[in-house]
Amino acid sequence: MKINPKFFIGLSLLLIVGYFLQDLVLSDNQYIIGLQKERLEKDNSFRRVNGSPLNQAQRDTFKTLPYYAPDRAYRLDAQYQGFTKRDTTRMATTGAQPETYLRWGQATFILDKQEYKLTLYRRAFGPDTTLFIPFADRTNGLGSYGGGRYLDAAVPAPDATEITLDFNKAYNPYCAYNSSFVCPLPPAENRLNVEIPAGEKTFHE
Structure with a gap:
């Protein structure tokens, strides 16, 4: 059976688009994960006595920014x-x-x-x-x-x-x-x- 060359061209384009979409999604996920990690680290720093802008009463009830x-x-x-x-x-x-x-x-x-x-x-x-x-x-x-x-x-x-x-x-x-x-x-x-x-x-x- 002879396969139309256009089929391979279309399939190749779909694979290329899929690759870039996957790369974009993974990049977004990594960015969000990194941002959430930074936010968690800042929350933890606010709970500490040294360097936190919160006073003791605020730290006692602090949960998250x-x-x-x-x-x-x-x-x-x-x-x-x-x-x-x-x-x-x-x-x-x-x-x-x-x-x-x-x-x-x-x-x-x-x-x-x-x-x-x-x-x-x-x-x-x-x-x-x-x-x-x-x-x-x-x-x-x-x-x-x-x-x-x-x-x-x-x-x-x-x-x-x-x-x-x-x-x-x-x-x-x-x-x-x-x-x-x-x-x-x-x-x-x-x-x-x-x-x-x-x-x-x-x-x-």
């Missing part, structure tokens, strides 16, 4: 532009004294078909191995902490043109758990007119 469900749509590859002149800026805090940061660069990304920009900072004094990205969005005061949240990112190479922003890893400042802490507030240039339902939610005792 609340999060939005993982969503790969909020892990974004953004365009990166490092500033040639890294000016210092005084960032307002929840206390009386501002903190000093370097304006390191800017990330531009697309979300819901709209373009947004975030300024990336680095601590001006003392060791700092990552970029600091304080931001506010339209979930603040609703599903997420009203004072805004933070995001960290690896420092790009000097010639880099892209940076990954993973909002699934957005986290609350310590003052969201305990008013005795003083925390930087997201500056006006990092207040986004869009909902980002990803990362950590409002903490409820």
